[in-house]
Amino acid sequence: MKAVYLEETKRIAVKDVPKPVPGKGEVLVKVDACGICGSDVHYWQHGKIGDFVVREPMILGHEAAGTVAAVGEGADSVKVGDIVALEPGITCMKCDKCRNGLYNLCSEVRFFATPPVDGVMKEFVVHPAELVHPVPAGLSAQVASLAEPFSVGVHALRLAKFEAGQKALVLGAGIIGICVMLAAFEAGASEVAITDIQDLRLERAKALGADEIINSKNAGPKHQYYDAVFECTGVQECAASAIKAARSGGNVVMIGMGPDDMTRIPLLDAVCREVSVHGSFRYRNTYPVALDIIAKHKDLFSKLITHNFTADEAEKAFMTALQDPSACKVMVNL
Ligand SMILES: [Zn+2]
Ligand SMILES: [Zn+2]
Numbered sequence: 001m002k003a004v005y006l007e008e009t010k011r012i013a014v015k016d017v018p019k020p021v022p023g024k025g026e027v028l029v030k031v032d033a034c035g036i037c038g039s040d041v042h043y044w045q046h047g048k049i050g051d052f053v054v055r056e057p058m059i060l061g062h063e064a065a066g067t068v069a070a071v072g073e074g075a076d077s078v079k080v081g082d083i084v085a086l087e088p089g090i091t092c093m094k095c096d097k098c099r100n101g102l103y104n105l106c107s108e109v110r111f112f113a114t115p116p117v118d119g120v121m122k123e124f125v126v127h128p129a130e131l132v133h134p135v136p137a138g139l140s141a142q143v144a145s146l147a148e149p150f151s152v153g154v155h156a157l158r159l160a161k162f163e164a165g166q167k168a169l170v171l172g173a174g175i176i177g178i179c180v181m182l183a184a185f186e187a188g189a190s191e192v193a194i195t196d197i198q199d200l201r202l203e204r205a206k207a208l209g210a211d212e213i214i215n216s217k218n219a220g221p222k223h224q225y226y227d228a229v230f231e232c233t234g235v236q237e238c239a240a241s242a243i244k245a246a247r248s249g250g251n252v253v254m255i256g257m258g259p260d261d262m263t264r265i266p267l268l269d270a271v272c273r274e275v276s277v278h279g280s281f282r283y284r285n286t287y288p289v290a291l292d293i294i295a296k297h298k299d300l301f302s303k304l305i306t307h308n309f310t311a312d313e314a315e316k317a318f319m320t321a322l323q324d325p326s327a328c329k330v331m332v333n334l
Pocket of ligand 2: 095099
């Protein structure tokens with residue numbers, strides 16, 4: 001079967017590897033679609049993210065959905081032919097984080113396409129049954145694969161304790177910012193503003209329902225106004241303006257991955273106005289909810305998929321994700 005490898009920095013290769021066999025409690029899934037994430041592009045271009053360094057060839061991709069091809073002993077939550085979305089992180093389920101339900105913080109996690117763990121941009125994958133989520137009827141594997149980035153949005157909304165009628169600001173109109181925005185709509189936001197420095201991205205956000213779009217090259221968001229602010233860029237200036245934009249007593253959720261130590265963050269402002277700043281890392285217990293929301297608005301979500309490629313065109317797909325400003329989610333169809 002085919003697998004899309006990062007052979008070394010800046011070099012992608014499609015290779016033939018043996019088809020896996022499901023063991024006890026595992027499911028064999030024929031992967032139909034795998035989205036390209038910013039992290040995949042980053043590993044391809046730079047060979048590492050923080051302490052995670054690609055030292056040997058690694059299969060890319062962690063945003064996948066497909067069709068159940070076989071089930072191992074005891075894996076009876078799904079059956080052959082079901083369309084399923086794959087939650088990427090295999091956790092230890094033994095540490096205090098896992099036992100307390102904070103499994104996204106497990107330090108033993110084996111997450112698709114995070115070195116040295118292989119990703120899921122391949123024709124077949126074996127995965128633990130509890131991480132194989134059945135998709136609501138009528139939802140394609142391709143659109144269902146968006147449950148991965150959308151889960152980031154669902155999780156961030158929970159951390160902000162977001163309530164219906166509240167106002168949200170999203171910094172960054174890439175796929176994660178868009179997913180946060182859509183999660184805020186679903187949570188009943190009365191107003192969602194979104195910022196970026198690229199007009200194309202802002203136009204897309206507007207078309208998807210943003211109430212206000214702000215090009216941060218020209219203007220900043222309102223100060224002390226939003227109940228919840230979601231920082232999805234990792235850019236120093238945005239992290240600072242996130243705190244300033246939150247109303248007193250409001251919540252700021254930091255999602256973007258920036259430099260190791262950011263300086264010039266107005267923490268005193270957060271202290272004096274009781275703005276709560278939350279870190280947000282991946283997601284936990286989001287997949288079934290995320291899939292239901294995606295199914296309910298599948299026409300809207302399908303607009304996020306702007307480009308489609310085959311496995312053999314993987315390199316072109318990555319180029320598109322890297323360079324094409326019109327790209328939102330680039331999909332590799334296996
Ligand atoms: Zn992702
Ligand atoms: Zn654990």
